[in-house]
Amino acid sequence: MSDKQRITVTVNDQEHDLLVEPRTLALDLLRDELRLTGTHAGCEQGVCGACTILVDGKITRACLMFAVQLDGCSVETVESLGSPDGTMHPIQRAFSENHGLQCGFCTPGMLMVTQELLRREPRPDAETARAAIAGNHCRCTGYQHIVASVCAAGRAMSEAEHQHVDRQDVEHQGARA
Amino acid sequence: MTDTTTTDPAAATGEGFRWIGKPVKRKEDPKLVTGRATYVGDVNPPGMLHAAILASPHAHARIVSIDTSRAKALPGVVAVLTGAEAAEVVGPMTAFCAEPVPQHAIAVEKTRYWGEAVAAVAAVDRYVAEDACRLIDVEYEVLDPLVDMVEAMDPAAVKVHDTLEGNVVFHADKSYGEVDADFARADRVIRTHARWHRMGAQPIETAGAVCSWDPFTASMTIWSNSSFYNFLPWSFASMLGISTSRMRMIPCAVGGSFGSKHLLNKVIAISGALTKVTGKPVRYLEDRLENIAANDNVGCDRIYDGELAITDDGEFLSLKLHCIDDYGAYFQFGPGQHGCALAQPVGPYRINSLQYEVSAVLTNKVQQGFFRGAGADHGNFILERLVDAAADELGIDRAEIRRRNFIQPDQFPYKIPSGNVYDSGDYEGVLDRALTLADVEYWRAEQKRLRAEGRYIGIGLATCQERTAYNATEWWFLYDNPPLPATSTPESIKIDIDAFGGVRAELGCPVWGNSPQTVASQVIAEEFGIDPADVSIEHNDSTSGAISAGPGGSRLTVMLSGAARGAAGQLREKMIRIAAHAMEVSPEDVELSDGVFRPRGVPTHTGLTFADVAMKAHLFKQTNPEGESSGLVATYTYDHPLASMPTEDRKDTGAFYPIVSHACHIPIVEVDPESGLVTMLKYYAVNDCGTVMHPKLVEGQVIGGIAQGIGAALMEEYRYDEQGALISGSFREYLMPSSHEVPEIVLEHQETPSPVTPYGVKGAGEGGRLIAPTAIAAAVDDALKPFGVWIDELPMTPERLVEVIARAEDRAEDEESGR
Amino acid sequence: MKPAVFSYQSPRTLDEVFGELAEHGSDARVLAGGQSLIRLMNARTETPGVLVDINRIPGLDEVTVEDGVVRIGALVRQRTSEVSPVIREHTPVFSEAGAEVAHVSVRERGTVVGSIAFADPCAELPTALVALDGEIVARSTRGERVIPAEQMFLGPYRTALAEDEMAVEARLPALPTGRTGSAFLEITRRHGELPVCGVASILRLDDDGQITEARISVGAVGDRPQRARAAESALLGRTTDPEVWREAGELAAREIEPRPTVHGSSAYRRHLASVVTRRSLSRAAARALEGAHHV
Incomplete structure (x- = not known):
C-alpha cells in the first residue's frame, strides 16, 4: 500500500510540516x-x-493536484484575504459592494482568480475581467456583477496604491524640509 | 395582532420608505467572502464517518444478489448497507403523489435509473468509502430500459413499477371555460409543437447531510442543505423512523439550489441509515457525478402540442395545451409542476378558456425534482411560441399582437379561466419601456446591414408572467383525491429586543443564495426606525416551532417581509404602550421615529430612546403598564395573503399563485448558420416585480436567471443513450454558460405594487429563467427568417440548429419545385 | 470522487523515470501537469499503481530553437508555450492553438508534451503538431527514438509510445519564411471546452499567388488528428479563392471518418470539418498574402 510522505508547505504564510498519503x-x-x-x-x-487556489502565485485547481506535490510550495487560499481586525481585503469589499456573489460557493475561487489577475493587471477592463473568470462557474449571478466587482477591486486597489505613494511622497518631502 | 395585509400608499412609488427599496449592505456577505460560512461539507462533528454510494451501472435491472463481504473487510470501513438492509432502519422516501410509487434512497430489488444507489458505505474517510464501494459485488439481471417517453406510454411496454398498471402514472384532461364554443367562433387556429428537453439545476454545491444518531437518547441531529426543515420536518422524521420531537435539523449555508434542495430525502436517508447502524455521525455529501445523475435536480421534460384559437384581428380566444411529461423513474412530487403551470397558462393575455391535458409518464431516468421555473418555464415557451406563430401568420408585428391581447391595468384583480388570480400589472407599460430600452429600431437597421454581409442577427421578444408566492394547493388540486391536501405555506420569524435595545431576529429559512437576512433587516429597520446594520440575524433550526416553507416558488421576499413586519409590529406596539405609560400619554399619541419614542407632534420632547424602553420592558415590570409581561420577544407567522381553496369539482383551482410579476425580454443574438452556434450579443429586460425591495439583489436574481435561461436555450441537456446510461453526467458534458456565453444584460424595473403584500413587493427569483429561453428562441428564428426556420425545441444546440436549417432549406426547395 | 491508492515516485532524473517505467510498465503513469490524468484518477477511470511525478526533474522546462526546429521540453507548461515569443515566431499556429486550450488556470499547470501524450482526439495541440509535421522524442532505458506526429496518434487516448517510454520533447519544424500563412480555428460548444472540430492549416504561396504547399490537420472529428491529404493535394497549384477553400473543405470532410460524442454526431462533425477547414484555409491564405507568417 501507499506510504505517507512528509511535506513542508506554506499556507497563507504559515509553514506546515505534514505527513500525507500520496492520493x-x-x-x-x-x-x-x-x-x-x-x-x-x-x-x-x-x-x-x-x-481555485494560488500555488506559488499561480492559479491552480486544488482538485487537480496532489497534496504531496505541494512540498516546498507556497499556497494562498481565500483565508489569506482580510485582516484579523475585521478589515476586508479590497477584493472582498468590491465583491460585496457590487453584489458579485449570491450563494457564495464559487466566491472563494473567484476571489483568488481576481487576486492573481490584479497582480498581473492592476486595472482590468470589463473584457479582461470577463476572460479571467471564464474558467470559474457561477450558477447564481450571471457573472455581470462579478465582472463589475473585479473591475472595481482593481480601481480601488490602484487608487489606494496611488494614495499610498502620494503619502510617501509627502512624508519624504516633509523629511527633506 | 397588527394588520399586515394592507398596503402602504407609499408602496405605489417605493418612496416614503427609509430602507425598503434601498441598496443597503448585504448582510450575508461577510461570512461568504471570507470563506467562513458553514456549508454542509464543512460540518465535522467528532468521530464523523464519510459515506459513499455504489451506483447502478444499468438503467433498469433486477438486483439478483449483493455481496458486501469484501467491502466490509476493508480496513477503515465501518458499515455497508444494501437497499434491503437500509430499508430495515429507514423507510421509503417521502412522496407527495397519490399513486403507489415507492422510492427508497438505496434501491431495493430493482434499480430504475442509471446512477441509482444500490449500496452505501460508511468509512473513516471518503477515499476509503469509495475503495469499499468497488469491492461490492452485485449481480444484476438487466431489464429492457425505457428511455423514450412516447414508447413508454405503450400499454405493452415493460413497466417501471409493477405496482402500476402502466407507465402513464397520471393523466388529466381539464377544461376551464367554454373551450368548444370559443374554438367554434375562432377565425383560425394556430398550432405548434414544442419540445423542452430535460435540464437540471446544477448548483455548484451538491446535496449533502450529516446525520448524528444518539442511540441512548433516541435523538437525531441533522445538518443538511435541505430547505424544508422548518416546513415538513415530520416527513424526515417519519422516513428515518424516529420521533418528530427528538429530531433537530440544523440549516447550513447553501451553495445554490435553484429549486433542487427542497427535500433532499436521499442524502438524509442514506446518512440517516448509516448513523443509525454505526451510532456515529455520518456525512453523505454527493460528488458531482452523483448530484447530476441521481438527485432532485431535474426539471420537466415535456412534449407539447398547443392550439391557440384567434380571430383574424389577432384577438386570442382560447387555448388548448396537450402535454406529455417524462417524469423519470419516480413520482416524488406528483403532478405538482403542472399545478404550477396552471398558475399562468394564459400568460398576460386575455384568453377566455383553456383545455389542459397532461400525461405524466414514467421512464428509466432519474426522477424529476424542482428547477427554477418548475413547469411554468415550459408553459411560457409553448404559449409565447403560439403567440409568435399567430403574429407571423397574420402578418402582425410580434409586439403589436401582444399589445392587443394584454390584460389591462383596470382589469385587476384578474381571474384567469383556470381560477388563479393575478393581483396587478401594467403589461403595456413594461413592453413600451422594453422597446425603448432595447432601441429595437437600431437593431433592425443593424440586422439589415449585417444581412447584406451574410451575417444573421436576430431580435427576440417575450412578454411573460412570473407567478410568485405559491400556496400548497398547487401540489394537489389536479388530484380528485389528494393524499395530502395541505393549504398552508407559512413563513415565520422570531424577533427579540434585549435590555439594551439590541435587535435580534431568527429566521425559519436558510440562505440559498438569496438574501433573507438582508430583507429581514430592511423590514425590521423600517418598522423600528433603526439602521439595518444594527439588526442581528440568525437562523433557527427545526426545533424553534417557527414554521417556514422557506425559499422556493419566488415566495421568500414576499412572505418573509410579512413575517418580519408582523413580529416587528407586535414589539413596536408593546414598546409604544410602555413608552406611553412612562411619558403619561396615551399609546395612540406616541410615535416612534429614528429610534426615539415621543409624544406625537412634539419633536422637541426628549422622549425615550429605543434602549430606554427596552430596559423598562426587561427589568421594570412594576412601573410598566398593568398586565404587560416582561421582555420583548415576538414570533410571527405570516400566511399567504391571497390564497383560496380549489372548488370540489376542480373547475376552479382557486387563487394559489396570485402575486404575479411580469417582464419583457429582448435578446439580440447572432447565429452562424453553418456551425449552428448562437452568440448572445446583448440582452435587454424590463422587469416588474412590484416594489423593488433591494435593487441590487433583484438585479442579481434576474440577471442570474437570465444566464440560466441562456443555458436552457442553447446548451443545457440531460442526454441518455439507448441503454438509458447518462452520457451528460459531468460538467464536461452537461454544459452551462460561462462568463463568455452571457452578454451584457441591461435591466430596468417598472414598479406596479401588489395590492396585497407588505410594501407591495412581488417575487423575483425565477423570472429570468422563466422568460429568457422563449425570448432567445424568438431571437433565433428572427435571425434565421431568410431560411424559414421555426424554433420549437430547446435547447437549440448547434447540431439541432444546423439540422433545423437544413430541413427548412429542403422545405423551401420542395416548395420551389412546385411540390 | 477520490483517486484509488497508488505509490508515488518523484525522481530527480529522467533515468530514474525510465527505470520506473521499465519496471512497472502499464501500471505506471507519468504525472506532468496532471490536468487530464488527475481528473481521470478522481473518477477512477485511471487507476495507475505507480505515479511517476516528473515535476521535480530539472531541465525539462525549456523552449529552444536549433537548426530551425523548436524544441519543447516535457515540463513546458501550456501557458508558457502559448506566450513564448520563440514559438510565436517560428510556429505561430502552435501558439494560436495553444491559446484555445481550456482556461488559463489549466494551462498554467498543463504541459504541452503531456497534452500530446494524452492524445485526446479533440485536443488542440496535437492537431497543431500534426499540421506542423512535428515530432515526439520518446525515451526509455532502451534508448531514444523520434516519432513523427502522424504516427504518434493511434486513436482516442492511444499513442505510439511503448509502455516503458516517456515523451521527453516535442519538436516543431519552423514554418518557412516568405508567403506562408497558418491558422488554427475551432468550434467549441462553450468557451474553453474541447472543440467539436478544430483545424490547423498552413499555406505557402509563390510570387504569383499559387499554392505551393498546403497542410491541413483536422482534429476532434475523427478518432485522432489527421491530415486531409486529398484536400492538400487538390490545393497545390491553385490560387487563393473562396471556391478553392470550399472544395478543399468538402474533400477534407469526406476523407476523415468521424467519431460521435455527446457534443456532436458523426454527421455534424463531418459537416463541421468542411466548414472549419474552409474557414481555416481562408484565414491562413489571408495571412500568407500579408507576406509574413505571423498570427
Missing part, C-alpha cells in the same frame, strides 16, 4: 487536514473552478 488531493489537505474550508469542492473534475 490525498491538495483540496482535501486544505479542507480536512488544515481545516481551511473556504476552498470548496464543486466538481473535482477541474471544470468549475470552485477550488
